[in-house]
Every structure is written in C-alpha cells, then in structure tokens.
Amino acid sequence: MNRITSHPASAARLLKLALSLALVLILGACAHPISIEAKSVPQRSSSAAPSAKKVAYVMSDADRAKQVTTEGGGGDKITYFPYRDIERSLRAALGASFADVSVVKAASDLPAIKEAGASYVFVPDIMTHSSSPSLLTWPPTRFAVTLAIEVLDASGAPQTKLRVVGNGAAEFEEFKGDFGLAGRRAVEAAAQELVVELKRNDKLR
Amino acid sequence: MRKLIILASMALGTALSGCASFVTPEYSADYAAVDALKRQSLKPASVGKVQPEDPGAKVNNITLRGTKLAASTGTFALYVEQALIRDLTEAGLYDKAAGKRLDLRLVRNDIDVSGFSTGEGDIATEVTVTEGGNVLFKKQFDAKTQFESSFAGAVAIPKGQAEYPRLVRELLSVIYRDAGLVAALKK
Numbered sequence: 378m379n380r381i382t383s384h385p386a387s388a389a390r391l392l393k394l395a396l397s398l399a400l401v402l403i404l405g406a407c408a409h410p411i412s413i414e415a416k417s418v419p420q421r422s423s424s425a426a427p428s429a430k431k432v433a434y435v436m437s438d439a440d441r442a443k444q445v446t447t448e449g450g451g452g453d454k455i456t457y458f459p460y461r462d463i464e465r466s467l468r469a470a471l472g473a474s475f476a477d478v479s480v481v482k483a484a485s486d487l488p489a490i491k492e493a494g495a496s497y498v499f500v501p502d503i504m505t506h507s508s509s510p511s512l513l514t515w516p517p518t519r520f521a522v523t524l525a526i527e528v529l530d531a532s533g534a535p536q537t538k539l540r541v542v543g544n545g546a547a548e549f550e551e552f553k554g555d556f557g558l559a560g561r562r563a564v565e566a567a568a569q570e571l572v573v574e575l576k577r578n579d580k581l582r
Numbered sequence: 583m584r585k586l587i588i589l590a591s592m593a594l595g596t597a598l599s600g601c602a603s604f605v606t607p608e609y610s611a612d613y614a615a616v617d618a619l620k621r622q623s624l625k626p627a628s629v630g631k632v633q634p635e636d637p638g639a640k641v642n643n644i645t646l647r648g649t650k651l652a653a654s655t656g657t658f659a660l661y662v663e664q665a666l667i668r669d670l671t672e673a674g675l676y677d678k679a680a681g682k683r684l685d686l687r688l689v690r691n692d693i694d695v696s697g698f699s700t701g702e703g704d705i706a707t708e709v710t711v712t713e714g715g716n717v718l719f720k721k722q723f724d725a726k727t728q729f730e731s732s733f734a735g736a737v738a739i740p741k742g743q744a745e746y747p748r749l750v751r752e753l754l755s756v757i758y759r760d761a762g763l764v765a766a767l768k769k
Contacts, residue, residue, distance in 0.1 A: 408737075409736065409737065409740065410737060410740045410741050410744055411740065411744075412607035412743075412744045414607045414608045414610060414747070415608065416608055436613075461610070462610070464610060464613065465608070465610040465611070468613060479613075479617045479620075480613040480614055480617060482614075492621070493617070553603070554603045554604055554605060555605070556740070557607075
C-alpha cells in the first residue's frame with residue numbers, strides 16, 4: 378500500500394522551485410523597455426537657406442502610443458515606442474529644410490493642413506530592426522531605422538516618396554545604463570540622411 | 583508579508599538593474615500644443631531659472647525602487663527649464679532679452695513604480711509671468727500620468743525612466759493650453 382507523506386523540507390524545496398520557475402517566467406515573458414530618443418537632432422544650417430515653404434507631418438496620438446517589440450541579445454526582446462521617440466528628429470529634419478513645420482493628426486485633416494499653411498504633407502511609416510550577437514546580455518548592439526515617407530500636396534495628391542535608412546551600433550562597454558544607445562544612433566543617422574534626401578529631391582523645391 | 587514582498591522586489595530590482603545609473607531620456611514636446619501656441623501671435627518671452635536650483639531639494643530627487651533616476655541636465659528643475667526654452671524657441675517665442683518673463687517653481691515631481699502593475703507620474707509647478715516688476719499671471723499647474731509597470735524591477739525601473747519626459751511633456755502642454763497664460767503672453 379502506498380502512503381503519501383508530507384515532509385516540510387521537500388515542501389520548502391518545491392516552493393523554492395516553483396518561485397524560481399515563476400520568476401523565470403515573469404522575466405522571460407517581459408520585454409526590456411528602452412528609449413531610442415535622439416540626443417542630437419538636425420539643425421538649420423546658417424549657410425544654406427531652407428526652402429521658404431511651410432510643411433506639415435502626420436502623427437496621431439495612436440501613432441505615438443504604438444509600441445513595438447524587436448530582438449535584443451541573449452534571446453531576449455526589447456520594447457519601445459518608435460513614433461513617439463522619433464518625432465522630434467523627424468520634425469527637426471523637416472525644420473532644417475523648410476521655413477516652418479507643423480504637426481497634423483491625419484493626412485485627411487484638410488482644415489488643419491490649411492491652418493498650417495502647408496505646401497507639403499509628410500506621412501511617415503517607421504520600421505525598425507534590432508539584434509545582438511551576445512548570448513549573455515539583452516541590449517541590442519545593432520539597430521536599423523527605416524523612414525518611408527509619402528509626400529502629399531495640401532489637397533492630398535501624392536507628390537513623391539522618400540525612403541531613408543539609419544544604422545546604429547553600440548558595444549556593451551558603451552551602454553553605461555543607456556541601453557537604447559544603438560537605437561538612438563540609428564535615429565540620429567536616419568534624421569541626418571533625411572535632411573540630405575530632402576535637399577536632393579527635385580520635386581520638393 | 584506585503585512589506586516583505588516589496589522589500590524582496592526592491593532587492594530584486596536593484597540586483598537585476600545591476601550598477602547601471604538611470605538617466606532621463608531627452609525631452610520631446612507635445613508639438614500640437616507648441617504649434618497652437620505658435621499661431622497665437624504672442625510676444626516673445628524670456629525664461630527665469632526654474633526653482634529650486636538646489637540639487638538636494640526633494641523635487642530634484644527621484645528614486646525608482648531604490649535606484650536613483652538622474653536628470654540628464656543635472657537637476658529636474660533644469661530639465662523642465664530647458665524643455666520650456668526648447669518649446670518656446672520652436673514656437674518662435676523665446677527671447678532671452680525679452681522684458682516679459684516666465685518663472686517656474688517645481689512643487690511636486692515624482693515617478694512612482696512601487697506598484698506591480700501600474701506606475702504613476704506626478705508633477706506640479708507654479709508659473710508666474712512678469713513684466714517690469716508687474717505680475718501678469720500666477721497659477722499652479724498639475725499633471726499626472728499612468729503607465730504599465732511590472733513586478734520585475736528590470737522592467738519597472740526603465741519604464742519609470744522612460745516616463746519622465748512624457749510627464750514633463752504633459753505638464754508643459756497643459757500650461758501652453760491655458761487661456762490665462764496665453765492672454766498674459768499677448769499683453
């Protein structure tokens with residue numbers, strides 16, 4: 378006849394094991410939050426005058442609240458808000474190229490576009506990619522930001538499309554608590570590349 | 583028991599975040615509010631030193647489950663000051679030599695990540711607009727934010743860190759939309 382007996386020591390061991398498993402599950406299920414907000418943004422050049430035209434870009438509160446999860450190192454994930462973190466850099470790149478920049482909530486918001494006096498409306502689609510070859514640490518060491526931007530006129534008619542890519546890299550020794558460093562560098566590179574692309578595009582003169 | 587859990591989670595948070603120092607991310611404005619200000623035909627204003635400048639003041643110190651959150655500017659008062667100057671510059675309304683001056687004093691300033699599912703930001707500031715010794719406007723503004731947090735300190739602490747610019751953005755956008763402040767800057 379089998380008898381089930383209770384041993385306090387084994388119960389404690391089981392509890393410890395369960396707690397450890399729960400902890401691993403909790404941490405494993407969580408993605409590490411980072412910020413990829415740039416520290417430096419494009420500035421208006423004192424030598425080259427920007428276009429006299431006013432422009433607007435589209436960003437809604439829903440865009441800003443969009444949270445994405447991509448790969449980190451060691452099999453972990455990272456999570457961040459690409460539109461919220463890139464808005465200042467996007468606006469600064471436009472501000473370096475045009476006389477005035479405003480934000481509107483939708484490309485279809487023609488009254489707001491008219492109020493802003495915008496000749497062009499920039500509709501950004503932001504894509505990101507991150508990775509790290511590290512097996513032991515989670516922060517991404519490679520990051521790419523792609524800005525695919527459709528440019529409309531004030532009536533909503535398509536004018537041109539822009540596409541720029543910014544790449545950022547950072548080594549673990551550089552992080553010092555700034556775990557989004559590679560992402561931040563990618564955002565800064567993409568914004569600088571956008572300034573170049575805006576100057577190069579004949580349709581935006 | 584609850585105290586024990588909180589202490590354990592604080593220890594765990596500290597352990598998981600290691601020796602990393604947590605610094606506030608860069609400020610990014612509520613650009614819709616800044617654009618609205620830009621279209622109001624206001625007169626440029628200067629900005630006084632946001633108070634208190636003392637790094638030891640309570641409002642200049644935030645801890646996230648025992649881990650210090652440092653302001654990228656040195657103090658949180660200076661963080662708010664630089665955010666305000668950046669926004670007014672963006673709106674074409676900042677002139678450090680202008681006779682009209684905006685002065686801010688932080689009254690409350692905290693990010694609370696002690697909860698296991700929700701974190702909270704809380705900030706309040708007294709705003710004064712003066713010109714030639716005359717007080718044109720004086721009012722206290724409050725802003726609160728809520729964000730998803732976690733039992734795990736490794737998640738909750740960076741969430742709190744990322745929240746600070748959003749809290750300042752919320753505060754400043756409330757200030758920019760105040761009809762009394764706009765009227766004082768129009769005079």
